[in-house]
Amino acid sequence: MNALFDLKYAYRMLIKNPGFTALTVSVMAAGLGLCVFMLAFIASVMTRPLPFDNGQDMYIVEAMEDGVQYNGGSLLLHDYEAIKAQSDSFTQIGAYYTATANLSNGDRAQRFAATVTTANIFSYTSTEPLLGRTFTANDAIEGSTPVAVIAYSTWQNYFGGDANIIGQSVKNNGVSTQIIGVMPQGYRFPNMADLWVPLQDDATRLNRSESISVSAFVMKKPTRSTAQVSEELKAIMAEISQKYPETNGKTSAYIATFQKAMMGDGANMIVGLMLTAVSFVLILACVNVGNLLLARANERAKETAIRVALGAPQSRLIMQMMWESIIICVLGGLFGLLLAAWALELLSYVLPNMLPIALPFWWIMKLDSELILQSIAIIGATAFVTGIVPAWKMTRGDFNAILRDGTRGAQGKRAGRINRLLVIVEVALSCILLSLSGVLVVLLQETNNSSYGVDKNNKLTARIGLxxxxxxxxxxxxxxxxxxxxxxxxxxxxxxxxxxxxxxxxxxxxxxxxxxxxxxxxxxxxxxxxxxxxxxxxxxxxxxxxxxxxxxxxxxxxxxxxxxxxxxxxxxxxxxxxxxxxxxxxxxxxxxxxxxxxxxxxxxxxxxxxxxxxxxxxxxxxxxxxxxxxxxxxxxxxxxxxxxxxxxxxxxxxxxxxVPAYNVAPLDLRFKRNTGGMTFIRDLFAVFALCALLLASSGIYGVLANSTSKRTQEIGIRRAIGATDEEVMSMLMKQGWKQLAIGLIIGLPLGFLASQGMVQLVGPEHNYYYGVFVAIPLIIAIVVSIATYMPAKKAIALEPSSALRYE
Amino acid sequence: MSNQQTLIELNSIQKVFFTDEVETHALSNIELSINAGEYISISGPSGCGKSTLLSILGLLDTVTNGQYQLNGHQVASLNATQRARIRNKEVGFIFQSFNLISDLTVEENVALPLTYRDDFSSQDIDKAVKEALEKVDMAHRANHFPSQLSGGQQQRVAVARAIAGNPSIILADEPTGNLDSKNAEAVMSLLDELHREGATICMVTHDPRSAKRAQRLVEILDGKVIADNPIARGVQAA
Structure with missing residues (x-):
């Protein structure tokens, strides 16, 4: 009943102030939407376990040359066999490599992505075929009848969903191959396989120099950590390297999730930066909404005093304000979720054309139940963060004076300190985000302009496989x-x-x-x-x-x-x-x-x-x-x-x-797609930075407008005793600039440090990006100056007599 | 509530305000007792400490020194939560500026203190609110907002809010200070009626005419009680 009473009141207050409600809900929707979008993106590409039994223990083992991690069939078959024989870390292990399959049924030839694999790939992924069967040990014996298992999409698109496909033959790279199975819809393991053929190469019959390169799929024992497995792999590979220096000179091996291996060794840093950036945007959103709620708490000091006089317990006073932040954050969160879902859907359409590779099957941009639960937790946390300071402020104050005088009282030293702190935080956070984004823009510009050593104009390319x-x-x-x-x-x-x-x-x-x-x-x-x-x-x-x-x-x-x-x-x-x-x-x-x-x-x-x-x-x-x-x-x-x-x-x-020509594309488009991933990250950071700039500028304006407004009487007094408008303006501007300077002193070095990971990853030829650390402070300085000037101008425009009477 | 039972007992109450390096003695050695069912008025010039005393009586402020017993509770050393609980149950406030919450309806304003109590169900609250509003003749305005009421009506709603929880004492701080003479008289009559029905009332007022409607007049000057005398019955009835 009591909670309902307060909830009803909070709802009424928000309805009564539609401008305030729309602003705060929009700010939270932007912050939470970006945050959820980012979490969903990271979950899709990096952290969500593969959708199979024991997906969390499914890893890939690949080669590492001289510290550089390779991906996509980099391990010699002989090395794979050695790891299989010597490692004690896996419950299952198999090998595969990706090849091109030119399928021809007499009418037309089409190129597909084939996975040449050991027979256990399907039991590894605990997936049964939709039609027919998967491989047996006999299929992997050299000289046995060539067979293939095809993906659902291949069955539908190339074979027209023929119900009698099992047992039919098709020419695969010119060799008559029998279709023995069709996998369920969506099954494309290990990446974007269109069909699977059994691996018939045998390391015992090949020299190392003839060895093919494979990737190993492994099921890690749950009791083993990846660090332990890495140590074991290093030891095995070091022994091989000593024994066969001509083929394995500086070769080692590493273990990674399929997702991480696909993203490369810079992925952790990029994901870390993305999470940091989105956290900053969310913090800025919380700071802004918290600040607006704080201003409201100040405005409602009398109401709080009345409640105190009527014996309101502190917990109810806190909850009274918390309800408002809860409603704002829940509404913001709902809109944010919708925004994120829409953006994810849009991304699903845009991304395939941006990147130079086919997207792996686990890149499903969607909000799943785990993400929804995470979003609810984040919404709860933001509601707490945005509401707690105003709520705490609401329970502090000279209630007797407020009840007696009926005035809100002048801005106290503490409130002034909080306001100044908020401006500093906003300047610092936006400086870090804008710096990161600016550095990425400059680096990508340089990268996109970098010469590959050839003339990219008017060139058309294609791939041919005989x-x-x-x-x-x-x-x-x-x-x-x-x-x-x-x-x-x-x-x-x-x-x-x-x-x-x-x-x-x-x-x-x-x-x-x-x-x-x-x-x-x-x-x-x-x-x-x-x-x-x-x-x-x-x-x-x-x-x-x-x-x-x-x-x-x-x-x-x-x-x-x-x-x-x-x-x-x-x-x-x-x-x-x-x-x-x-x-x-x-x-x-x-x-x-x-x-x-x-x-x-x-x-x-x-x-x-x-x-x-x-x-x-x-x-x-x-x-x-x-x-x-x-x-x-x-x-x-x-x-x-x-x-x-x-x-x-x-x-x-x-x-x-x-013999079809496939992957037909202009050379300049290939180069553009080559940096598509980084371009996407740059665009993402640009969105973060834009949000940060908008949030910070509106927030700084709000804080300074509020604090200047509270000083209207003081300004009136100063003018009454002879201060000129210029002197008053100068005083207010200096105070804004002081907070700007402190914010930049904190934000610039942090922004520089945060950008160094990207700088190392991209490795620019020139240090043009230093210019960002000049341009960004200038932009922020302009924003802060405008945000300080506008309310100061408004306060000065008031006649001194009116300012003195101002409440 | 039985008459002659001591409801409030103040012993050697001191209140000192510390601002920067200045000590202001707002109250010094206040000795005061109020019996249940009594109607007392506290008067004195501006800045004499009467509002501070009322704040202490209403547990809105703490004492610097001294003992304060309210309806059997030693309240001088209670923490904020305990004071809030006792204030809610034992004290009903009436302020000069009404202090109704503008975004709550009349009914909700009156119900507000009751929502802070655990011993009131929603049915109990509805019943108490209805009775209180009927007592001040404002039941017909239950769904109005304060801005839709006159000053006198707002103060009657404030009275209803003060009495809805059946407190031990009603503390009124200049209850007619913001009202014209007609509305002031109506509010004072309401307080008289409440007193006749057994309510204990402590009123701070500047207005000698209002002060004399009480049974007892306590006069304060420079933070000290300088007079504490009963008021003749004939004057009360005027």
């Missing part, structure tokens, strides 16, 4: 690509065509190598990328030859094995001399020949243009001496690259209908 069944011999592969190049080069509007295994912006194949005469210490072989290049490609894509020559007709299978290296590689291993004529060899296979360097090209970024990847070196070998079935092709065109999509696809299809 099946092993139809193109088993190197000369067949060479013939195909030569015919394709000839066809493309003769197409009107196409100025040039080329092919390489890894396009700029895509990671190269990093292998241990040995420059001739280089002393290897502790069997730690250095690494460099290996990229196979078709003749004429370097000219087509605009790679700048600095020294020596390009590949040409002299480079044949039976001629001298040659390579072209990047200038960074040249500087590192052949400093102060020309590397032309020097030799090196990749050490992962004993049969690898010594390669003679015939040219030096300007450094090309293979990977994302961030610190970890952008300085990694690479060497290029001619296609004629290093045949590959999978190549990326690039054409240089006159005009808009997008206009040549059809010409490119037609050219590819005309040579072999079973």
């Amino acid at each position: 099946s092993e069944a139809n193109y088993p011999e190197p000369h067949q592969q060479e013939q195909y690509y030569q015919r394709l190049m000839d066809k493309l080069r003769s197409t009107p509007g196409i100025k040039g065509a080329g092919a390489m295994t890894s396009l700029p912006g895509n990671g190269a194949w990093y292998q241990p190598f040995l420059p001739e005469g280089y002393e290897v210490v502790d069997n730690q072989y250095p690494n460099t990328g290996r990229v196979t290049v078709f003749e004429g490609t370097m000219d087509t894509i605009g790679m700048e030859l600095l020294e020596g020559r390009n590949f040409d007709s002299r480079d044949q299978l039976d001629s001298l094995p040659v390579a072209i290296i990047s200038d960074q590689l040249a500087r590192k291993y052949w400093p102060n001399e020309s590397p032309i004529g020097k030799r090196f060899r990749y050490t992962n296979d004993e049969s690898n020949p010594w390669l003679t360097i015939v040219g030096v090209v300007k450094h090309v970024i293979h990977g994302q243009p961030y610190s970890n990847m952008k300085h990694r070196t690479a060497a290029y070998v001619p296609f004629t001496q290093s045949h590959r079935r999978f190549m990326s092709i690039v054409i240089d065109v006159n005009g808009d690259a997008d206009d040549f999509r059809e010409a490119l696809s037609d050219a590819v299809a005309s040579l072999d209908p079973e």
Whole structure:
């Protein structure tokens, strides 16, 4: 009854002041909405366990080279077997790698993402097929009938949902393959698999140099911590590294959740920054609403005094104010949840086009029951935080004086201190957020403008995969690509065509190598990328030859094995001399020949243009001496690259209908998508920063307007005794600037420190971002000055006589 | 409530206000007792300490020194929560400026102190509010807000709020100070009637005519009781 009485009153008070209610609810909706959105995003991409039994114990084991964590099939099959045999940390372990599957049923060929896996992948994920069966041990025996399990989407989209699909055959990369099962809708483990084929490679029958690269999926024993597992993996891998330095020079292994492995080693820092940023926005929202409620508590001091006189217990007085903050936060929270749900849905549509990769199956942007519970807890916490200070203030005061005089009383020293503190907090928090956001904008601008070492304009690219069944011999592969190049080069509007295994912006194949005469210490072989290049490609894509020559007709299978290296590689291993004529060899296979360097090209970024990847070196070998079935092709065109999509696809299809061109995209779009993740983070921080600026400016204005208003009488007195308007204005402005200065002194260093993680991750060439720490204080100074000037001007506009009578 | 039972007993009450380095002795050695059913008025010039005394009587303020017993409770050393509980149960306040909460209806204003009590169910509250409003002849305005009432009506609602919980004593601080003579007379008549029905009333007033309607007049000057005399019955009836 009593609670209902107070609740009813609080509701009435909020209805009576629609402006106040709308403002506070909007502020909380913005703060809580951003917070819930961020938590949902982080849960989707990082923290929510995979949706399988024991999802919290499902991890991936991948290789780590020289401290850099790799993802996506980086562990040698032999290393996987060693871990499987020696580790005591897992209840289940299996291996897989991702491959391309060109499915062809006679009518049309389509490219799919295949997962080549050990048979236990389905029992690992405790998932039964919708139709048919999954793999048995026999399916994994080399030479057995090729079989495949397909995803629900593949069944629906490629096979038209044929109810009799089980037992049917389809050509997979030219090999007749029997469909034995269809997995349930949504099942795409381990990432975005369209079909699964059994892993038939056997480490016991392969040399290390022939070993394929895999990822290991493991079910960690619940009793083992990831730190313990990491130690064990390091020990196993160190032993292998000592035994096989040519293939495992600096290779170790790490364990991570699938989600974290996918996000890379900078993910923790980015997530930490996101959570910090969103916490700051929420704190700003709470500070603002708390401050508005505090102003109301001051205005309602008389009402409180009456309640005290009537014997209201302190708990009821506190609850009286708390009800208002509860209603505001609950309403704000509800709107915030709706806002977050809408933003998440929007993100689901936008994100696939922003990122360079297919989104993994666990990236489901939604609010689940756990998030709703977390949101309720956050709403409860914000209601407490926003309400407790005004409520506490409500129970303090000279109630006798208020009851006698009926006045609210002048602003006390304590209230003044609280107001000043609020301004300082708002300045500091907004400074940190704006600095972070500003630094990201500058870093991304520099990154997006960074040269990949090629000409990105008017280039269209695509991926081609020749099946092993139809193109088993190197000369067949060479013939195909030569015919394709000839066809493309003769197409009107196409100025040039080329092919390489890894396009700029895509990671190269990093292998241990040995420059001739280089002393290897502790069997730690250095690494460099290996990229196979078709003749004429370097000219087509605009790679700048600095020294020596390009590949040409002299480079044949039976001629001298040659390579072209990047200038960074040249500087590192052949400093102060020309590397032309020097030799090196990749050490992962004993049969690898010594390669003679015939040219030096300007450094090309293979990977994302961030610190970890952008300085990694690479060497290029001619296609004629290093045949590959999978190549990326690039054409240089006159005009808009997008206009040549059809010409490119037609050219590819005309040579072999079973070989489709896939991942067709202009090169500049690839580069843009390469930084799509960071661009998304930048945009997110920009939203945080904008919210922070709006919240801080409105909050600072509110606090200063309130405190200036309470000083109206004092201002009247000062003017009555002769102070000029300028002197009064100067006094008020100085006070605002003093709080600004303190806030900046706290906020700027913290903002600088917070931004350093991003700076290290991106690794900018220049320190342009220092300018942010000049621009942001200026922006905040302008905001604070306006927020101080407006109420001061209003107070001065009042006649001194009116100011003296002001209550 | 039986007459002649001591309801309030103040012994050697001192109240000192400390502001910066200045000590202000608002009350010095106050000795005062009020019996149940008594109607006393406290008067004196501005700043003499009468409102401070009323605040102490109403447990709105604490004493610096001395003993205060209210209806058998030693209240001088109670904490804020205990004082609030006793204030709610034992004291009914009537203020000069009415002090109704503008955003509560008449009915809700009267009910407010009762909602702070655990021994009143919602039915009890409804009943007590109805009775109190009928007593001050304001039942027909139960759903109005204070701003819709005249000053006299607001003060009658304040009286209803003061008596709804059946307190041991009604403390009235200049109850007619903000009213015209007609409304002032109506409120004073209401207090007379409450007294006749057995209520104990302690009223602070500047107005000699109002003061003389009580049974006893306590005069204060410079924080001290300088006179405490019964008032002749003939004057009371005037």
